[in-house]
Amino acid sequence: xxxxxxxxxxxxxxxxxxxxxxxxxxxxxxxxxxxxxxxxxxxxxxxxxxxxxxxxxxxxxxxxxxxxxxxxxxxxxxxxxxxxxxxxxxxxxxxxxxxxxxxxxxxxxxxxxxxxxxxxxxxxxxxxxxxxxxxxxxxxxxxxxxxxxxxxxxxxxxxxxxxxxxxxxxxxxxxxxxxxxxxxxxxxxxxxxxxxxxxxxxxxxxxxxxxxxxxxxxxxxxxxxxxxxxxxxxxxxxxxxxxxxxxxxxxxxxxxxxxxxxxxxxxxxxxxxxxxxxxxxxxxxxxx
Numbered sequence: 001x002x003x004x005x006x007x008x009x010x011x012x013x014x015x016x017x018x019x020x021x022x023x024x025x026x027x028x029x030x031x032x033x034x035x036x037x038x039x040x041x042x043x044x045x046x047x048x049x050x051x052x053x054x055x056x057x058x059x060x061x062x063x064x065x066x067x068x069x070x071x072x073x074x075x076x077x078x079x080x081x082x083x084x085x086x087x088x089x090x091x092x093x094x095x096x097x098x099x100x101x102x103x104x105x106x107x108x109x110x111x112x113x114x115x116x117x118x119x120x121x122x123x124x125x126x127x128x129x130x131x132x133x134x135x136x137x138x139x140x141x142x143x144x145x146x147x148x149x150x151x152x153x154x155x156x157x158x159x160x161x162x163x164x165x166x167x168x169x170x171x172x173x174x175x176x177x178x179x180x181x182x183x184x185x186x187x188x189x190x191x192x193x194x195x196x197x198x199x200x201x202x203x204x205x206x207x208x209x210x211x212x213x214x215x216x217x218x219x220x221x222x223x224x225x226x227x228x229x230x231x232x233x234x235x236x237x238x239x240x241x242x243x244x245x246x247x248x249x250x251x252x253x254x255x256x257x258x259x260x261x262x263x264x265x266x267x268x269x270x271x272x273x274x275x276x277x278x279x280x281x282x283x284x285x286x287x288x
Contacts, residue, residue: 006136008253014142014211016249017149019222021204023229023241024156025197031173031236032193035084036094038101040201040226041219042108047072047202048209048218049116055123064123065206069199076198077191079104085190105220112216120213141210148207152200153242160238165192173236224265225252228272234282243283247271 022044029035051068055061083104087097128140160166171179172189180186208218229248233240248271252264259267275282 004257005254008256009250010136010138010142012250012253013246014139014145014249015253016246017146018204018208018211019225019229019249020242020245021149021152021200021207022219022222023226023233023245024153024238025199025201025204026226027230027233027236027238027241028169028193028197030230031238032169032176033084033088033190034094035097036101036227038098038223039079039105039108040101040197041221041223042105042112043072043076043198043219044201044205044208044222045112045216045219046075046108046205047198048205048214049112050202051206051209052116052121052123052214061123061125061206061210065203068206069202072202072205073195073198076194080190080194105223109216109220116216118216120215122213123209125210139211145207145210152203156196156200156238159196165189169193221265224272225249225268228268228275231272232275232282234284237282237284240282240284 022040025043026037026040029037029040047068049068050071051061051064054064054067059067083100084097087100092100125141130137130139131143132138158166160170168179168184168189169192171182171184172186176186179189205219208222212218225245225248229244230241231244232247233242233244248268251271252267255263255267
């Protein structure tokens with residue numbers, strides 16, 4: 001394998017790790033709340049901008065990401081109270097929820113442009129040299145992104161498999177009525193779903209800002225790869241979303257020499273269509 005190809009593969013793993021964190025949040029909201037949230041990418045953008053504000057005001061980038069995550073969680077919980085909870089009470093149709101989520105996405109994106117402008121911005125970070133590994137130049141922050149994503153994913157696995165909250169989330173995703181009859185506090189699970197989904201999404205936005213510019217449409221351009229990852233891995237399955245995101249990230253980067261960088265989204269769309277035609281249930285069964 002040529003060094004250029006390995007370089008693209010490394011870049012693909014970094015991008016795939018970022019998409020994976022955001023896709024987990026997306027598959028949580030669908031698997032538990034039955035909500036295909038098209039505003040998810042713009043929550044990612046909001047997390048990146050809140051991280052930027054905290055960082056430019058003197059906070060260390062890692063503390064700034066925590067601040068960005070907290071701020072994004074608060075916005076997600078506000079949306080839950082003002083939008084999603086009333087819609088669930090009215091038993092709104094999936095089509096209605098999708099339209100509302102698209103409207104929310106536009107609202108968030110234009111709000112970001114209103115407050116921070118439409119130009120690209122960058123974190124206040126020290127300049128770091130790329131690492132030379134067997135002739136392959138690997139950016140320092142690409143390694144940070146992959147390592148931090150792996151730690152977060154392992155923590156999420158522990159939460160889902162070994163904590164009371166995680167088991168309750170899995171039960172609600174499997175059968176919400178049975179979970180409610182069994183004594184599980186479904187509303188508490190809903191709150192935790194938004195906390196985890198928004199927190200992971202904000203973190204993915206913060207990490208994406210490490211390897212590229214922070215811009216208002218960054219999350220919108222990643223929403224298609226997120227959905228493609230969720231569908232590829234199996235809708236509602238966070239482990240499938242992780243694998244799907246890594247596959248999407250690597251295939252997108254490896255397609256650049258053949259098609260050019262401008263067709264990355266087209267590659268993600270093509271993979272999503274292929275999966276829907278050949279194996280609509282995805283790689284794994286769609287359950288947590």
